[in-house]
Amino acid sequence: MFNVCQSGRPMTFPQLLQQRVAAALTGLGHTLPEGFTAAVDPAADPRFGDYQTNAAMVLAKALKTNPRALATELAGAIDITGLSATPTVAGPGFINFAITAEALQTRLDSLLADEKLGIAPTENPRTIVIDFSAPNVAKQMHVGHIRSTIIGDCLARIARFVGHRVITDNHIGDWGTQFGMVLYGWKRDLNEAALLSDPIRELLRIYKAVNAESKAQEDELKAGDRPDTPVRDACRAELVKLQAGDPENLAIWRRCVDLSLSGLAVVYNKLDIAFDHYLGESFYNDRLPSLVAELEASGLARESNGALCIFMDDSPDAAPFIIRKRDGGYGYATTDLATVEHRLRVWQATDVWYVVGAPQAYHFQQLFDATRRWGLQGRFQHIAFGSILGPDGAMMKTRSGESVGLMEVLEEAEERALAVVEEKNPDLTGDEKAEIARAVGIGAVKYTELSQHRLTDYKFSWDRMLALQGNTAPYLQYSYVRTRSIFRKLDGTEPALAGPYLITEDQERWLALTLSRFAEVVPAVLEDFRPNLLATYLFTLAQAFHSFFEACPVLRAEGQVRATRLALCEATSRVLKTGLGLMGIRTTERM
């Protein structure tokens, strides 16, 4: 009945409708303008119908005819057999479609038979390296890292789900200038006992102490109260020794990295996030001198004010990409070039996605420009996101230490969730409560990030980050729990799923339609890297389910009505679990 795609799955309702609208236009003898597609979208308001097209209005403009008349003519010519009720024309020339109950019933059946829930694998599979999280060694992961980590993980899961080959790479900051300070502080006043009991905290203490001292001296220098900055100079000296391969400094550095990685593992474990690779900055050290030499020899880079620079192709007056500093050192620019080279040549990536904050936009513009002119081919994406602001509305500064630790947020999230479980469901076992608290607490934090537009800046707030009411993960998780609860109550002898189905009630209809839209939404997330589309969709689905649940008794119904409602519950259950899973959020059977 429905046209199918390559994988044998039925096309989505908008795809089918679009096909038929296009066929009708051709049948009417209209020559379509270049680039015209008969786009079909969900209707703005359910009162108008389920889907709408404004093709007649767009086309009427190009053909200089009356849109309303064209819409009427077109509506009459569309073959909607097995798909929609007779299309209606409304407003200036919208054509509205109402999917028939039969089509929804058939769709429900195919959804339940498909482990991918209607999502066709991409026809153009790519090899995508996703660069996200990227914390710095010897520093604490704070809330500022949360967006990259959670958004990156979600995009990786979705890209895999739709059939891309995905390589996740945590580009750890393990070779930055902060090591000068850490080394200096380590040698001067490391507390071994403290290092053993809480390594990250001790490293952070050293770093902060040295940083504060160095900064104070710099301020005094500026104010003319002091002729030199001995701490800063000593730190630089330590850094130079490290980079020159000094065995003692290398050993300390190695230990710092190892300690930090084990600290990070705890956080990632709590977050349920794993990486295929942890190739930090240091991995590329050996490549940097030859890379710079190549770029210089090829003429792409040239000297300017003692530094070796790549100037932007299209705007040569703009700030250049500095690949070797005046003092001979290498910065992020050089490391990033070596990194992208590795990803393209060794991993054979076709795409590289960088999930990094919006302030880095210019850096990536430079990086992509330089990479292309170097001759490396690939699709590069800076997937930017907005900043988490402090209470004053300005960005939180790591160095001043005012930002909140990520682990602290996750632990508080679990505690708050646990308190709610204790209150709502005291009879559960301790293990169950802990499992629920984890799913709900961590889920709430992830959902907060994923449910809003990634470019939005927001002020950090505990209550916002850890909210458990309203448009939050637990609302969705609770819908899932309700579906599972119904199936626990079946006696075990009756088949849970048995068509043919019969949809009659409004709430059933709306739920079935919403379920079918999962296949429309998931691929759309990757069009503009917008996880909030999936979050919004799942929230709509949960709302549809709760309304259905209140209005349509399942277990007290009989025959075909009961079978249909069970099928709707099962489909909701699977879509919610899968959809939440794509966001890295767990579900539990009870809560």
Added chain:
RNA sequence: GGCUCCAUAGUUCAACGGAUAGAACGGGGGUUUCCUAAACUUCAAAUCUGGGUUCGAUUCCCGGUGGAGCCA
């Protein structure tokens, strides 16, 4: 100084150039002998400002105002 991003109910967020701008929280009303009330239902409440393009602008363009960021 140059460039980039942002501005929507009291608050926090949505809205491929489409119809009467949609939610959540908070506020007001209602729903529990019935599959988990972490739920449902209902009411009030918003596009910073001035132009432009368009049949149609929260969305695109230009100028203000206000906020954030990047670069030197």
